Amino acid sequence: MSHDPHAHDAHAHGDHGDHGHGVEIPHGSMRDYVIGFVLSVILTAIPFYLVMERPFSNGVTAAAIMAFAMVQIVVHMVYFLHLKPKAEGGWTMTALLFTIIVVVIMLSGSLWVMYHLNANMMPMVDPSQLP
Numbered sequence: 001m002s003h004d005p006h007a008h009d010a011h012a013h014g015d016h017g018d019h020g021h022g023v024e025i026p027h028g029s030m031r032d033y034v035i036g037f038v039l040s041v042i043l044t045a046i047p048f049y050l051v052m053e054r055p056f057s058n059g060v061t062a063a064a065i066m067a068f069a070m071v072q073i074v075v076h077m078v079y080f081l082h083l084k085p086k087a088e089g090g091w092t093m094t095a096l097l098f099t100i101i102v103v104v105i106m107l108s109g110s111l112w113v114m115y116h117l118n119a120n121m122m123p124m125v126d127p128s129q130l131p
Contacts, residue, residue, distance in 0.1 A: 027082065033080070040075060047068045050065065069103075070100065070103060070104070073103055074096070
């Protein structure tokens with residue numbers, strides 16, 4: 001058994017070898033953060049306007065708010081969480097697609113539950129008409 005005198009030095013000096021496998025931690029520039037912030041503000045202001053001014057029917061407004069919410073999630077993932085299609089061998093794109101699928105399921109399920117609760121609720125009785 002041969003012993004390399006420099007093999008133990010890597011661990012002694014805090015260098016743990018190539019455990020990182022060349023993966024860089026993504027970081028954004030100030031420009032990326034400002035773009036993300038401006039997009040987030042716009043994607044929040046438009047649904048707020050739609051709710052306050054009611055230019056469309058309730059169904060169209062709800063669909064528009066859901067669409068803006070999904071776009072805002074993608075903006076946050078790209079500009080603040082730095083999930084890009086090329087990063088980490090495409091795994092971040094897989095995470096993005098999984099997140100979108102989960103959000104669609106949650107939003108559509110929540111709307112379905114709220115719609116059916118509203119449609120199937122018993123009518124409210126006017127307390128003044130009670131004996």
